[in-house]
Amino acid sequence: MTKYIKYVDVTKCDGCRACMVACKNWNDLPADPQDFQGSVQSHPKVSADTWNVMQYIEHENGKGDLEYLFRHSACFHCTDAACEKVCPENAISYSKYGTVVIDQDKCVGCGYCVQNCPFEVISLKEYVDKNGDKYRKSQKCTMCTDRLEEGLQPACVTTCHTGSLEFGEESAMIKKAEQRVKEMKDRFPNAQVYNPQGVGGTHTIYVLAEKPSVYGLPENPKVPTSAVIWKDYAQPIGKMMIGATTMAVVGAFVTNNIISKRKALKEDRGEDHE
């Protein structure tokens, strides 16, 4: 199947926030009122009810100029997703589009994904059931997987009026991004494509005007080493160990019985000959 990804050219963005509104609208997410952030930015970062947030960054570019940088931020949909790795309930999986989705019925609200996401885009939401009991579920951008299934593009992409957001075939999008970086090297010497390989590449790639860190993004994001040791080594080895000791005591129980029966038999015979 052709691999489709979301393309975000931050230099074409005019900060209109239509992507945020379209996301709330399509995904039926409630308003998430915030205090004044000290800038035009509405929310500090993505949250359980706000799956994408427009960042507004005032950046001094080193030549004494101020750059006003925008970035549409949301889940990256990693090819090698830490959240999927650490989820103890297999509630997080890759869809056939490569998007990373959370099965709300399986989610137990443990928050392992929240703590292990290299981009910190997952949040827990607290709900109250009809008995008044609280429960939690993990929430994040789904890349509108429900729309993809209907042959539609993600809501944020459809609504973007500047062409900053596009959804298309992977190689075409990467080519486009590389071309775009070349075009703006004069204006933005630090411009680059952000498609981090530490997580196997992402299903949302960026054309960034500045270094990733300027946008608060990790320069070399990867699945945490701790998550690899935990899930690929500690957990399977732990299960093997309890299996091994259980087998040892079962073995001991069996040999004890056999040996004591033999002893008893010998004693009996001994007595018979007396």
Added chain:
Amino acid sequence: MSNQNKPDVQVRRFSKGFVWAHAINGIAFFALYITALPMYTEFFDWLYPVLGGPEGARLLHRIFAVIFCTPTLIYLIFDRKGFFRWMKELVTWKKRDLQFFTEFVKELFGFNFKHVRQTFFNAGEKINSIIQILCAILIIFSGFTMWFPQFFPRAIVQWGYVLHNVGFGLGIAVIVGHVYLSVVHKNSRPGYSGVVTGKVPAWWANDHYTEWYEEEVKKGNFPDLNDPKYKKEA
């Protein structure tokens, strides 16, 4: 009637403080294991409804987590002498401790073996103690970071998950052997009633912890089993 020559006199092995600390430790450990088991393996997901859903399991796990932290304090407060003897034994290793293990393997599988003279704790119990202490430290400290991630740097929380997993993974594997030896294994079974009542048969203590037993005889606390009055006529 293999015990016919063994006098039924009992001696005190464990203080009330130890008995309580050990029981609370054991109960809390298994409660913690069971309340987290569906997170460890999907095979036990059916435990969620039993435990009141993921939220119920989480609450119980936190309650027992607090209880799990108390046995050390109980032991320390109510039997300070016993606690420090335990600590001292854990760091004392001699040739007899190594000899113990070769005999222990024979004993475990039911072959003929001879008792190697041991002090209050035998080498196997010491290994068990050391592993459980290390595991408890790992589990408790990493548990804090998992319970209160907002107070810790992200990397510490992430490593906390690994250490928690290592701690209980190793802990339960050893506990399977620990429980088997006391509850099922015929030679060490008096140890089980001993850890519940605090008292064990004198002959058993003399066989299994000879050095300790003889010390207590010298101090005049325990009866000397070589004394003819404890040898039954038969």
